[in-house]
Amino acid sequence: MIRFEKVSKAYPGQASAALDTVSVDIDKGEFVFLVGTSGSGKSTFLRLVLREARPTAGRVYVAGKEINRLASWKVPRMRRQIGTVFQDFRLLNNKTVDENVAFALQVIGRSRSEIKQLVPETLELVGLEGKGDRMPDELSGGEQQRVAIARAFVNRPQILIADEPTGNLDPTTSVGIMKLLDRINRTGTTVVMASHDAGIVDQMRKRVIELDSGRVVRDQAQGVYGFQH
Amino acid sequence: MQLRYVFSELGQGLRRNLSMHIAVILTLFVSLTLVGLGVLLNQQADRAAQHWGSQLQITVWLCKDTDDNPACTSEVSDAQKSEIATVVEDNPEVADFHFETKEEAFEKVKDLLGPEKFEGPNPAATAADMPQSVWITLKNPEEYQGITSAVVGLDGVSGIRDMRDVLKPIYGSINALQWAALGTAAFLVFAALLLVGNTIRLAAFARRKEIGIMRLVGASTLYIALPFLLEAIVTAAIGVLLAGGALAAFMYFGIEQRAATGLSFMPWIGMPEYLVALGSIAVLGPVLTLLPTLVLTRKYLKV
Numbered sequence: 001m002i003r004f005e006k007v008s009k010a011y012p013g014q015a016s017a018a019l020d021t022v023s024v025d026i027d028k029g030e031f032v033f034l035v036g037t038s039g040s041g042k043s044t045f046l047r048l049v050l051r052e053a054r055p056t057a058g059r060v061y062v063a064g065k066e067i068n069r070l071a072s073w074k075v076p077r078m079r080r081q082i083g084t085v086f087q088d089f090r091l092l093n094n095k096t097v098d099e100n101v102a103f104a105l106q107v108i109g110r111s112r113s114e115i116k117q118l119v120p121e122t123l124e125l126v127g128l129e130g131k132g133d134r135m136p137d138e139l140s141g142g143e144q145q146r147v148a149i150a151r152a153f154v155n156r157p158q159i160l161i162a163d164e165p166t167g168n169l170d171p172t173t174s175v176g177i178m179k180l181l182d183r184i185n186r187t188g189t190t191v192v193m194a195s196h197d198a199g200i201v202d203q204m205r206k207r208v209i210e211l212d213s214g215r216v217v218r219d220q221a222q223g224v225y226g227f228q229h
Numbered sequence: 230m231q232l233r234y235v236f237s238e239l240g241q242g243l244r245r246n247l248s249m250h251i252a253v254i255l256t257l258f259v260s261l262t263l264v265g266l267g268v269l270l271n272q273q274a275d276r277a278a279q280h281w282g283s284q285l286q287i288t289v290w291l292c293k294d295t296d297d298n299p300a301c302t303s304e305v306s307d308a309q310k311s312e313i314a315t316v317v318e319d320n321p322e323v324a325d326f327h328f329e330t331k332e333e334a335f336e337k338v339k340d341l342l343g344p345e346k347f348e349g350p351n352p353a354a355t356a357a358d359m360p361q362s363v364w365i366t367l368k369n370p371e372e373y374q375g376i377t378s379a380v381v382g383l384d385g386v387s388g389i390r391d392m393r394d395v396l397k398p399i400y401g402s403i404n405a406l407q408w409a410a411l412g413t414a415a416f417l418v419f420a421a422l423l424l425v426g427n428t429i430r431l432a433a434f435a436r437r438k439e440i441g442i443m444r445l446v447g448a449s450t451l452y453i454a455l456p457f458l459l460e461a462i463v464t465a466a467i468g469v470l471l472a473g474g475a476l477a478a479f480m481y482f483g484i485e486q487r488a489a490t491g492l493s494f495m496p497w498i499g500m501p502e503y504l505v506a507l508g509s510i511a512v513l514g515p516v517l518t519l520l521p522t523l524v525l526t527r528k529y530l531k532v
Contacts, residue, residue: 080447092438106234107448
């Protein structure tokens, strides 16, 4: 589903590369943690998957396509196969929960009847049934992140990318979010989650890819956060 | 594509940046009006030139039966005319010349003053009252002494009218007005471009969160840029309408009611010329707003 072939990425004006000959293969339906300190290259990795950035060397494949050779007008269509969740939720505060989720469908031209069906369905999946009329600032952090996950998942993408989704949440709330991501993963969606949260990574016992100074230093099938060789 | 979203965004965008949009519209309005005026004045100069000839022309009046000039004893003879033609033809300052008959002169006068005065039992003048003439086009408007002195003493020549004496001040003021209008318009057009650019920057900043999400979920570039493009078209349309109205007012109050009645010796521009001016600003207006919008949306909304 996601394949990196000897991918390097250097940003102009920076001495060391953000990613250094990284080769990784993530299969369909996998749940992968991306761990490492700040500046280890996690964000660059995710940016490359979304084609927000292009590699300096090597190839990035997403859903069978080499995306760094994709024409820029095809990029929007490719991004429709990927849902993205961030640490800071990024909800539109002037829109209700329903409207926030529907927005992701509206702007890619889905019909009103599809939206009418998919939005409540997805809100129910993330455990927010009945809260569609609320405004984001009336919700708790955990609920806001659920809205963000609903928005990322409402178009049923093949891949869900989560960049520190529990970074702003307390441990109990974080567990709820992780259960939700796990449930989404069980529908066959590939989930890639960058995380600092050792507790969560240890608990989930999923594949762990650890980056350090742009290199893959560990790729473990049922890993924990810290080193365990 | 859900156009409902695009139009609600358009309405929101217009309201959110209302003061900027008004600034853009007013600047466009004034600059387009000036451009339109320039186009009108240019056509006015053309019309005058068509009627009177350009600044390069000299008219030689030939003798007629009842001539005021005592040197003319009778109507110019064919021999005299061919003598004059030879002199004119041989002169190095002359680019071109032609004879005008009494009838042609009469037609011109009728055209200018209206045919009513020349019809019926008691006309103001007839073709017979008109002088024949030679219309000479010079190679260089500064070199005319040679030909005037060569022709003025010939038999059959009643007088010489140097068009430059008549036309220079008129053409001069039309030209000056035209360039003043276009020059001022150039500054305002530049200001309009900058204003449009600023408006887009502000709007893109105000909507950066929406735009970021749209890019992430895979909205097409056109879809993201569409509200901006529509805003550009709406402001341009309002600017063009206002400028078109101002030009129409200028045509009606300035030309039709004032100049055309007070200064009727001159042919004045009318509806066809107005439509040309309107057409040019109707093209220029949208170009002025769409061009910076297209450039800047590429910059600010890049996927």
